[in-house]
Amino acid sequence: MQTVTATIDRTFTIGETDRRLFGAFVEHLGRCVYGGLYEPGHPSADAKGFRTDVLDLVRELAPTTMRYPGGNFVSGYNWEDGVGPVEKRPRRLDLAWMSTETNAFGTNEFIDWCRAAGIEPMLAVNLGTRDGEAARRLVEYCNFPGGTELSDLRRDHGWPEPHDVKFWCLGNEMDGPWQMETKTAVEYGRIATEAAKLMRWVDPSIELAACGSSARTMPTFGEWEDTVLEHTFEHVEFISLHTYLNDYAGDTAAFLASPDLMDSFIDEVVAIADAVAARRRSSKRIMLSFDEWNVWYRTRRKSEGRTKLGWPVAPNILEEVYTMKDALAFGGACISLLNHADRVRSACLAQLVNAIAPIMTETGGPAWRQTIFHPFAHFSNFGRGQVLRANLVSPTYAATYYDPRGTADLTFPLPAVPYAKLAAVHDEAGRAVTLFVLNRHLDQPMPIQIDARGFGDLELVEALEMRHDDLSATNTKEAPDRVRPAPLAGVRVDGGRVVATLAPASWNVIRLVASE
Known part of the structure; x- marks a missing residue:
């Protein structure tokens, strides 16, 4: 060659990497939470049930933010189910992953886990089966110091200090027909706007991300972003992007080229966001939150790899086993994110443990690094600064x-x-x-x-x-x-x-x- x-x-820079560029994602999906980061009774578990062997690997991986609780899961999630005494929490059917959710792990446990890992929490609100009122109540529960019903409820639950969560996602993939309560761009734009208003009235310091297209391949891509931002422009700082790279064709050369399509996706969303700003004669610039990205294809297309019959608790689903080839495509995606540091200010590797993840565990057994662990650790540990x-x-x-x-x-x-x-x-x-x-x-x-x-x-x-x-x-x-x-x-x-x-x-x- x-x-x-x-x-x-x-002196010639693209931009400085935002610390949130190096984030990841925890969803109530398969063994990501139960048997992954949370497993009371495991030999390494601490007093709160957190697997310390996983925490050690997470610190080595060095993600900076963590998105929670979904993902598809959040579009049917009642946050109230996951707070208060564990023995009184309800068991629910999770329609996103056809599982039974015990709610033994919820918002407060997640915040504690983030504190233990040294990670900024990033919460998503349910704008599928719920609305802006439920979202603003969660903000009050998490962030208001005290003296109100919901802030005092948090204190009664054992968390006297506010969680002070600054970054919030307004729903998840609301353009997708697989989503609970899928919405049109107009329907979503309206509910996201109203939720944003209420949430920010409770805490003016928070930052908000609106849902962009679930993928560049969605039939409404472009039109969705334009319409959603026309509604939410004055109320949000970010719009989201999601991409999962694949090798369905078995063409390695094409697979390794696929991160270049992430570059195109980013450039196109930037152009749409700036066109909305131009129509308004606004100097405001909407930033991008690439809050789901990874390599994922083996367990993606077959239904038996996505769900299990019988509504099990924490089934072993979406447990993609990554190869050297996958790590190469993954590394290319890291480079794409770095080279758009001027506008991609937040990103989340999906996900963290077991389900399409850099860390794998055996329930009751060890934890180990998948191949994709290493490029992300390099990206996060050495990618801070001016690109x-x-x-x-x-x-x-x-x-x-x-x-x-x-x-x-x-x-x-x-x-x-x-x-x-x-x-x-x-x-x-x-x-x-x-x-x-x-x-x-x-x-x-x-x-x-x-x-x-x-x-x-x-x-x-x-x-x-x-x-x-x-x-x-x-x-x-x-x-x-x-x-x-x-x-x-x-x-x-x-x-x-x-x-x-x-x-x-x-x-x-x-x-x-x-x-x-």
């Missing part, structure tokens, strides 16, 4: 990505996919420069030369690669470290020039420190 070149300059605008010159290839929706067979031609996908982040306080580079060529090593200007001399701190001769390799309970990062040899740094050779089908992180 010809040498890939990239030029970055300290630099890179001038990348790379050979390209053509691919066609397949993404079915219902009975529709949707294909997306990608005529010129760069073999290299790159993001560069400068942490000025720590003088660090981190390069995230994906080599999407399946057979050839990639010589790469990066010219970094305006930093003075650079010194190599660490270079890591993640690759495997078998792209279908996975991590398991028996072999939890089969796929993991290893040192990347042969990286040379000369002044502001970085030279390396990247293995075929590899995820690479090169960490540098600047002299000035």
Whole structure:
């Protein structure tokens, strides 16, 4: 392969990463909560029932925010069911995942878990089967100091101090026919506006995200965003995006190209949001919350992988086992998010434990890292700072990505996919420069030369690669470290020039420190 070149300059930036860019997602889905992060009686469980082995891995993964309680689950959730004495909480049928919800874990337990993990909570309200009044009551229960029925109820439940939750999602995927109480864009725009008004009247300090399209492939994509923002523009700070990358066609080259469609999705939603602002002659800019993203396809299309018969409690559903190939596409998605740091200010990896997750557990047994754990940990731990605008010159290839929706067979031609996908982040306080580079060529090593200007001399701190001769390799309970990062040899740094050779089908992180 010809040498890939990239030029970055300290003064040419895309934007600074918001700490909320590195979030994740916990839903009452399968074993994400029960048997995942919460398992009283587990050998590692603390006094509150939280698995400390999972907490240790979460701290290593380093998510900054956590979305809860859904997802599809929230569109039928009564938040009151999950507070108060556990023995008095009702058992409910959860129509989202055809399970029985015990409500042993609810809002207060989630807040306590976030505090234990050092994570900012991010709550979603039910705008499916409920309305703005239920939403504003939850805000009062969580955030009002005391002296009212609901704030005093929280205090009576054992949480005297307000939870002070700042980020709230106005429902979930309300355009989806799979959602409880699906709504048209006008119907959702109206209820979201009224909920936002009431919630903010209780606590003016909160920030709100309206539901965007459930996917770029939805038939109403574009029109939905335009209509919803026409209603909610003055009341929200964010609009959401959701994407799950797939390899349904078994075309690895196209799968590794699919993160580039995230770039297009982001650019299109930004354009729509700014068009709504332009119609209003408004200088306000709506930011993007990419609050569901991941690789997901094996357990997605087969109904037996999505639900279990008999309304079980915490069934083992959506437990995607990730491969080396999945980790590469996942790393590409991390790069896409970094390279839109100016407008994507919040994002949530879906989900955290067991269900389409970077962390797997055995109920009563160990916890381990899936392959996708490692790119996210690199992204979160080393992606803080100013994202630099890179001038990348790379050979390209053509691919066609397949993404079915219902009975529709949707294909997306990608005529010129760069073999290299790159993001560069400068942490000025720590003088660090981190390069995230994906080599999407399946057979050839990639010589790469990066010219970094305006930093003075650079010194190599660490270079890591993640690759495997078998792209279908996975991590398991028996072999939890089969796929993991290893040192990347042969990286040379000369002044502001970085030279390396990247293995075929590899995820690479090169960490540098600047002299000035």
